[in-house]
Amino acid sequence: xxxxxxxxxxxxxxxxxxxxxxxxxxxxxxxxxxxxxxxxxxxxxxxxxxxxxxxxxxxxxxxxxxxxxxxxxxxxxxxxxxxxxxxxxxxxxxxxxxxxxxxxxxxxxxxxxxxxxxxxxxxxxxxxxxxxxxxxxxxxxxxxxxxxxxxxxxxxxxxxxxxxxxxxxxxxxxxxxxxxxxxxxxxxxxxxxxxxxxxxxxxxxxxxxxxxxxxxxxxxxxxxxxxxxxxxxxxxxxxxxxxxxxxxxxxxxxxxxxxxxxxxxxxxxxxxxxxxxxxxxxxxxxxxxxxxxxxxxxxxxxxxxxxxxxxxxxxxxxxxxxxxxxxxxxxxxxxxxxxxxxxxxxxxxxxxxxxxxxxxxxxxxxxxxxxx
Amino acid sequence: xxxxxxxxxxxxxxxxxxxxxxxxxxxxxxxxxxxxxxxxxxxxxxxxxxxxxxxxxxxxxxxxxxxxxxxxxxxxxxxxxxxxxxxxxxxxxxxxxxxxxxxxxxxxxxxxxxxxxxxxxxxxxxxxxxxxxxxxxxxxxxxxxxxxxxxxxxxxxxxxxxxxxxxxxxxxxxxxxxxxxxxxxxxxxxxxxxxxxxxxxxxxxxxxxxxxxxxxxxxxxxxxxxxxxxxxxxxxxxxxxxxxxxxxxxxxxxxxxxxxxxxxxxxxxxxxxxxxxxxxxxxxxxxxxxxxxxxxxxxxxxxxxxxxxxxxxxxxxxxxxxxxxxxxxxxxxxxxxxxxxxxxxxxxxxxxxxxxxxxxxxxxxxxxxxxxxxxxxxxxxxxxxxxxxx
Numbered sequence: 005x006x007x008x009x010x011x012x013x014x015x016x017x018x019x020x021x022x023x024x025x026x027x028x029x030x031x032x033x034x035x036x037x038x039x040x041x042x043x044x045x046x047x048x049x050x051x052x053x054x055x056x057x058x059x060x061x062x063x064x065x066x067x068x069x070x071x072x073x074x075x076x077x078x079x080x081x082x083x084x085x086x087x088x089x090x091x092x093x094x095x096x097x098x099x100x101x102x103x104x105x106x107x108x109x110x111x112x113x114x115x116x117x118x119x120x121x122x123x124x125x126x127x128x129x130x131x132x133x134x135x136x137x138x139x140x141x142x143x144x145x146x147x148x149x150x151x152x153x154x155x156x157x158x159x160x161x162x163x164x165x166x167x168x169x170x171x172x173x174x175x176x177x178x179x180x181x182x183x184x185x186x187x188x189x190x191x192x193x194x195x196x197x198x199x200x201x202x203x204x205x206x207x208x209x210x211x212x213x214x215x216x217x218x219x220x221x222x223x224x225x226x227x228x229x230x231x232x233x234x235x236x237x238x239x240x241x242x243x244x245x246x247x248x249x250x251x252x253x254x255x256x257x258x259x260x261x262x263x264x265x266x267x268x269x270x271x272x273x274x275x276x277x278x279x280x281x282x283x284x285x286x287x288x289x290x291x292x293x294x295x296x297x298x299x300x301x302x303x304x305x306x307x308x309x310x311x312x313x314x315x316x317x318x319x320x321x322x323x324x325x326x327x328x329x330x331x332x333x334x335x336x337x338x339x340x341x342x343x344x345x346x347x348x349x350x351x352x353x354x355x356x357x358x359x360x361x362x363x364x365x366x367x368x369x370x371x372x373x374x375x376x
Numbered sequence: 377x378x379x380x381x382x383x384x385x386x387x388x389x390x391x392x393x394x395x396x397x398x399x400x401x402x403x404x405x406x407x408x409x410x411x412x413x414x415x416x417x418x419x420x421x422x423x424x425x426x427x428x429x430x431x432x433x434x435x436x437x438x439x440x441x442x443x444x445x446x447x448x449x450x451x452x453x454x455x456x457x458x459x460x461x462x463x464x465x466x467x468x469x470x471x472x473x474x475x476x477x478x479x480x481x482x483x484x485x486x487x488x489x490x491x492x493x494x495x496x497x498x499x500x501x502x503x504x505x506x507x508x509x510x511x512x513x514x515x516x517x518x519x520x521x522x523x524x525x526x527x528x529x530x531x532x533x534x535x536x537x538x539x540x541x542x543x544x545x546x547x548x549x550x551x552x553x554x555x556x557x558x559x560x561x562x563x564x565x566x567x568x569x570x571x572x573x574x575x576x577x578x579x580x581x582x583x584x585x586x587x588x589x590x591x592x593x594x595x596x597x598x599x600x601x602x603x604x605x606x607x608x609x610x611x612x613x614x615x616x617x618x619x620x621x622x623x624x625x626x627x628x629x630x631x632x633x634x635x636x637x638x639x640x641x642x643x644x645x646x647x648x649x650x651x652x653x654x655x656x657x658x659x660x661x662x663x664x665x666x667x668x669x670x671x672x673x674x675x676x677x678x679x680x681x682x683x684x685x686x687x688x689x690x691x692x693x694x695x696x697x698x699x700x701x702x703x704x705x706x707x708x709x710x711x712x713x714x715x716x717x718x719x720x721x722x723x724x725x726x727x728x729x730x731x732x733x734x735x736x737x738x739x740x741x742x743x744x745x746x747x748x749x750x751x752x753x754x755x756x757x758x759x760x761x762x763x764x765x766x
C-alpha cells in the first residue's frame with residue numbers, strides 16, 4: 005500500500021531546513037544580483053547545496069549520496085521555487101542522477117559520486133524545436149567504425165552553459181540513443197541565450213562530434229529505458245518547483261493585500277480581491293496533492309508513474325501561471341515594475357511552463373492514460 | 377492499522393466476499409442520485425438485486441465501513457477503507473446505500489452524541505431502515521444560516537417547536553429530521569441554536585415538495601406547528617448546536633465535493649464517457665475541455681485522499697473543507713456542461729435516448745449553492761485560512 009499523502013516528519017524537517025537555508029542564501033534578491041551582474045549561475049550556492057546532500061538526493065549511499073528519494077527531491081525543488089533559487093538541481097541532481105542510476109555500472113556509479121560531491125554538473129540536450137517532443141528527435145548519431153558521429157542542433161538546453169557534461173538524445177539506425185559526453189568535446193559549440201528568467205540555457209551545435217560506444221548511456225537504440233525515468237523525475241521536480249513559484253507569488257500577494265491601503269482601508273478587505281486570492285489558494289492546495297502523489301509514485305511504483313507525473317506537471321504549470329498573473333493584477337502597477345520581485349516569478353513560471361513539456365503535452369499524456 | 381500482510385489478507389477475503397455477494401445488476405457503477413439506494417421505511421427497492429445488496433452489505437457493516445461494529449459498521453481502518461473502495465471500484469459495484477444519515481448525521485453523532493444516542497440512531501441508519509433529512513435553511517436563513525428563526529420553546533421535559541425550514545432535501549421521503557432550532561432568542565445568533573432530532577411522523581410536521589428546473593422535487597418546504605420534542609433528542613449541549621452544525625457542514629462539504637472528485641478519481645474518465653457518447657472525442661474544444669476537466673478531477677480526487685490521510689494523522693480538513701466543496705462542485709457543473717455538449721440534441725429530451733442527462737445537468741446547478749454557496753466557501757477560505765480582514 006502506498007505511503008500516505010501526508011508529509012512525513014522527515015519531509016517536514018527537510019522542508020524547514022531548506023527554507024531556512026534558502027531564505028538566507030538564495031532569496032529573490034540573490035537572483036536579482038546575479039542578473040544585474042550578468043551571470044546565470046552561482047557555483048558557490050551549488051557547492052553549499054551539495055554539502056547539504058542536495059546534489060546527491062537521488063544518489064545511492066554507497067556512491068556517496070544522501071539517497072532521500074523523489075518525494076524529498078520534490079520538497080527541495082518546491083522550496084527552491086518559492087525563493088527562485090538558481091541551481092542545476094533539476095538537470096543534474098534529479099535528471100542526470102536518475103538516468104545514471106538506471107545503468108549503475110562502475111562508470112555510472114563514479115559519475116553519481118561526482119554529482120553528489122558537487123564535482124560535476126550535467127545538462128540534458130533534448131529539444132530541437134520550440135516544443136518538447138523527444139520522440140520526434142532528428143539529430144543523428146551515425147555509426148563510424150566502433151563509434152559514432154553526432155551532428156545536429158539542440159535548443160533550450162537548460163544549464164547547458166554551466167554543465168560539465170551533456171546527455172544528448174540522438175536518432176540512430178533503429179531508435180533513439182542517449183550519449184553522455186563532456187560538454188567541451190571537439191565539435192560542440194554552445195551558444196548562450198539571454199533568457200527571460202535570467203538563467204542558463206544554450207543552443208548547441210554538434211558538428212561531427214566523435215563518440216565511442218563507451219559514451220552511450222544504456223543501450224544503443226533504447227534511450228528511453230534510461231531517459232524516460234529521468235524525464236519523469238525531472239518533470240515531477242519541475243512541477244514541485246512551479247508549485248513553489250506559485251506559493252511564493254501567492255505569499256507576496258496576500259502580504260500585499262494585508263498591507264496596501266486604498267479608499268482608507270486595506271485592499272484585502274474587498275471581497276472582489278478576497279475571492280480571487282481564495283480561489284488561487286484552492287488551486288495551489290489541489291496542485292500540492294498532485295505533487296505529493298507524483299513523488300510517492302516515483303519512489304514506490306516508478307514503472308506506473310506516468311499519469312501521476314503528467315498530472316503534476318500539467319496542474320503545476322497552470323497553477324503557477326495563474327498565481328503570477330493574479331499576483332501582478334492584485335499588486336497593480338507596482339507588480340509591473342522591475343524594481344519589484346513579482347516579475348521574476350512571472351518569467352520563471354513561463355520558462356517552467358515550457359521546459360520538459362507544456363500543459364498541452366502533459367494533458368495529452370493524461371488523456372491517453374485515462375483512455376481517451 | 378494492520379500490517380501489510382494483514383491488509384493483503386483483508387483484500388483477498390474482501391474480494392471473495394464481493395464476488396459472492398454483490399449481485400451482477402449492482403455492478404454497473406451507477407452511483408447517481410436516481411440509481412442509488414437511499415433506504416428508509418418508505419423505500420421502494422428498484423430491484424431484488426438492490427434489496428439483496430443492501431441486506432448483505434449491511435450484515436457485514438459495509439454500508440458504513442469505518443463506523444464501529446457496535447453501531448452497525450465494519451470498524452475498518454483508513455488503510456482497509458482504501459482497499460474497500462479500490463475493490464468496490466474494481467468490480468464497478470454500486471454503493472449499497474447512501475444517505476444523509478451516513479454522510480452527515482452519523483459523523484456528527486459519532487462525535488457529539490451520547491452512547492445511548494449512538495446505539496439508538498446509528499444501527500438503523502447503517503441498515504438503511506431509517507432515512508434522515510436535514511433541517512437547516514429557512515426562507516430568511518440561506519447563506520446567513522446562523523440567523524435561523526424556527527423556535528423551540530422550553531416546556532420542561534420537551535421543546536415546543538414552531539417555524540419553517542426550506543430546501544429540506546427529501547423531507548417527504550424521510551423518517552426523521554435533524555434540525556437547527558433557536559432555543560435562546562436573547563443570545564447572540566450563533567449562541568442560541570440547538571441541534572434537535574425529530575420524528576417526521578410527529579403531529580405538527582408537514583412537508584411540501586418544491587418543483588425544480590430539473591422537473592424533479594428533491595427539496596421541500598417543511599413546516600413545524602407546536603411539535604413536541606423530548607429533551608433527550610438533542611445532540612450536544614443546549615444552545616451549542618452551532619458547533620454540531622459546523623462539524624456536520626464540513627462532512628457535508630467533503631461529501632458534496634467527493635461526488636465530483638471521487639467519481640472521476642476512482643471511476644471512469646470524463647473523456648472516456650464523452651468519447652463513448654460521440655463515438656470518439658475529436659472535436660477540438662470539447663476534447664481540450666475534457667482534458668482540463670480530467671486533470672482537475674484527478675487532482676481534486678487526490679486532495680480528498682490527502683485530507684482523509686491528514687484526518688487519520690490527526691488534523692482534519694477544518695476550514696479547508698470549504699475549498700474541497702468549492703472546487704468539487706464547480707468541477708461537477710463543468711462535467712455536466714460537457715456531457716450535455718457531447719450529447720447534442722439527443723441530450724435535450726427529458727428521458728430521451730441518453731436517459732435523464734438534462735435532469736442530471738440541471739440538478740448540478742444546485743451543487744454550488746447547497747451546503748454553502750461557492751462565494752461563501754471563498755469567503756471562509758479568505759478569512760479563516762488566509763487571514764484577510766472580514
